[in-house]
Amino acid sequence: MNGTTKISGIQMFFLMVTFNVALPIMEIITPTVKQAKQDAWMAAAIGTFVSMLFTYIALHISQKYPEESFVGCLRLVFGKFFGSILAILYAVQWMVVAGFAARQTTDFLMPALQLYETPRGVVLMCIFLLVAYAAMLGGVESIARCSEFLGMLVIATIALVVFFTINVQHLDYLLPIIQPHLARNLAVGSIPSMSFLTSSAPAMVLYPHLSDKNSYRTAVWGVGASGTILVMCTVATVATFGANLPAKIWNPFFMLARYISIADFIQNIDAIVIVIWFLSAFIRVALYAWLAVETTSDFLGTDIKWTAAFVCAVGFVISVIPASIVQSTILYPGWIIRRIVLPVLLLGVPALGIIIAYLKKGRLPTQKKKGRARLASR
DSSP: OOTTOOBOHHHHHHHHHHHTTHHHHHHTHHHHHHHHGGGHHHHHHHHHHHHHHHHHHHHHHHHHSTTSOHHHHHHHHHOHHHHHHHHHHHHHHHHHHHHHHHHHHHHHHHHHTTOTTSOHHHHHHHHHHHHHHIIIIIHHHHHHHHHHHHHHHHHHHHHHHHHHTGGGOOGGGGOSSSOTTTTTHHHHHTHHHHHHHOOHHHHHHHGGGBSSGGGTHHHHHHHHHHHHHHHHHHHHHHHHHTTTGGGTSSOHHHHHHTTOEETTTEEOOHHHHHHHHHHHHHHHHHHHHHHHHHHHHHHHTOOHHHHHHHHHHHHHHHHTOOSSHHIIIIIIIIIIIIIIIIIIIIIIHHHHHHHHHHHTGGGHHHHHHHHHHHHHHO
C-alpha cells in the first residue's frame, strides 16, 4: 500500500459522486423503468439506500482495522487463505470492469460525437494511456483532485438539464404511485442501481488513504448524493417521456438534454453535456484501474509502475473483446455484475465480514496494538 498518498474527506465525497454518476445515468434508467414503470424513481431510491448501507458496513470493517490495507483487512477477517482468494477475485474483477467501463464509454461517446471513421482501438488506447499515467504518477490523489472539480461540474450540469426541461415535464406521468400489481417489481427494479452504486469494496481500498479516518462517512454520503442525482434524472426522464418510451430506448436522459431550448436561442447543448459526461466516465475507468493496481501491488508486493502498466494492458485487451454494444453494455452488466458480482462481492462479503469481525471483537484490541507497534517500528 502506498501510504504517502492521502485524500481529504471532501475529496472522498466528490470521488464517490463522480465515480457513481456517469455510467449509471447511461445504463440504469432504461432497465429500472422497464421493471418498475412510473415507480422507477422509487426503485432507484431503494437501491440507493441499500448501497449506502453496505458501503457503511464495509467502511465499518475497515475502521476496526485502521492500520491495515484492503488485502490485510481481508486476511485478518476471513483468514489468510480465504482472504487472499477474495483479494485475487476483487483485483481480477476490477481489471475486467475497467476494460468494460472504457468500452461502454466509447460505445456511447463515438456515435454521439459522430466519430464514425475513428478506429475504436485508438480511442481506447488513449484512454488507458491516460489511466496508466494517472495511476503511475499521482495515484488516487490525482484522481481525487480531478474528481473534486469534475464532481461539482457534473452536479451543476445535471441540475441545469433538469431545470431547463421543466417546461416539457408532466408530473402526472408519475402517477399512480405503487400500483398493487407493480409493487413486487420495485425490488427487481432496484437491482440495477444497487449494482452500480454499491461502493463497499472500493471504499475499503480508499479508507487507508484518508488523511482523517473519522471522515470516512463522506464516502457514504457521496453514494447517497449519487443516488439522489440518479433519482432526480429518473423523475425528469419519466415525467417527460412517460413510463413506456424510456423502457425501450437507449440513454433516455441524453435524449432529454436535446429538449433544452432557452428563449429559442440556445439549443442543441447535448454535445456539451456529453463531453462533461465523458470526463466523469473517465474518472470511473481510472479509479477501477487504480483499485486493481493497488490491490495487485499490495498482494504480490510488486512495484506500482509495473503493476499499473500490466493492469492497463489487460484492461485494454478486455475492452476490445466485445463484438457489439449488446455484449459490453447489456449482457455483461446483466449476467455478470447483477447475478454474480453484486450478491457475492458487493453485498455478501461485507455482510459476512462484519459478522466475523464482531465475532472476533475480543481480539480486535490486540490487532490494533500490533498495528501501532508496526508503525512505531517504521
